[in-house]
Amino acid sequence: DSGVTQTPKHLITATGQRVTLRCSPRSGDLSVYWYQQSLDQGLQFLIHYYNGEERAKGNILERFSAQQFPDLHSELNLSSLELGDSALYFCASSVASGGSYEQYFGPGTRLTVT
Amino acid sequence: GEDVEQSLFLSVREGDSSVINCTYTDSSSTYLYWYKQEPGAGLQLLTYIFSNMDMKQDQRLTVLLNKKDKHLSLRIADTQTGDSAIYFCAESILRQGYSTLTFGKGTMLLVSP
Numbered sequence: 001d002s003g004v005t006q007t008p009k010h011l012i013t014a015t016g017q018r019v020t021l022r023c024s025p026r027s028g029d030l031s032v033y034w035y036q037q038s039l040d041q042g043l044q045f046l047i048h049y050y051n052g053e054e055r056a057k058g059n060i061l062e063r064f065s066a067q068q069f070p071d072l073h074s075e076l077n078l079s080s081l082e083l084g085d086s087a088l089y090f091c092a093s094s095v096a097s098g099g100s101y102e103q104y105f106g107p108g109t110r111l112t113v114t
Numbered sequence: 115g116e117d118v119e120q121s122l123f124l125s126v127r128e129g130d131s132s133v134i135n136c137t138y139t140d141s142s143s144t145y146l147y148w149y150k151q152e153p154g155a156g157l158q159l160l161t162y163i164f165s166n167m168d169m170k171q172d173q174r175l176t177v178l179l180n181k182k183d184k185h186l187s188l189r190i191a192d193t194q195t196g197d198s199a200i201y202f203c204a205e206s207i208l209r210q211g212y213s214t215l216t217f218g219k220g221t222m223l224l225v226s227p
Contacts, residue, residue, distance in 0.1 A: 002156065002158070004156075033215075042218070042219040042220065043157075043202065043217040045215060045216070048212060048214065055212045056214055090156055090157065092157075101213070102159050103159070103215060104159060105149075105156040105157040105158070106156050107155060107156045108155075
């Protein structure tokens with residue numbers, strides 16, 4: 001158990017809908033990262049927050065957004081969902097944002113868009 | 115550019131050593147990581163190596179880094195069936211005070227009894 005929690009574990013929704021994925025980092029970790037894992041693209045970095053502020057963006061679509069709240073949990077919002085958005089979404093946390101800080105991954109949310 | 119490449123599949127017998135290879139392209143990598151993913155689970159950090167090191171050993175795991183060739187390997191000694199999983203290599207690049215991870219597509223390790 002990494003100490004990172006994600007809810008829900010599974011989510012099934014229809015195209016065009018909007019969903020919110022939630023992540024609670026390990027106690028004491030200030031950084032939260034979101035990743036998307038799909039069969040064709042592999043594991044892709046989406047976005048990074050540190051202590052409530054956005055620090056880096058990766059291959060994140062404009063239909064997707066995220067935020068980190070004062071209690072350091074984070075939410076990833078996915079809107080106007082398409083079939084191709086079906087994937088595993090992972091959240092990871094680390095103590096800080098630079099250097100060697102290892103990222104610890106949550107169990108993931110499996111999103112299925114039908 | 116950033117690209118991490120791994121072979122897709124490795125099959126070994128229980129008790130043998132496994133060697134999983136990875137190449138990366140960004141010479142500004144600071145740390146290189148190995149993660150393990152079991153079916154239906156998240157990624158578990160196994161070990162990491164700083165880019166100015168050549169080798170790191172951690173119990174059954176040995177990481178070798180050839181910085182000149184940008185080649186990283188993970189050796190698992192005395193491989194067990196419980197080691198069957200997907201192994202991801204990742205490079206960490208420090209930019210403007212933050213680091214991001216770029217992952218390979220993973221190597222599926224199958225250990226047969």
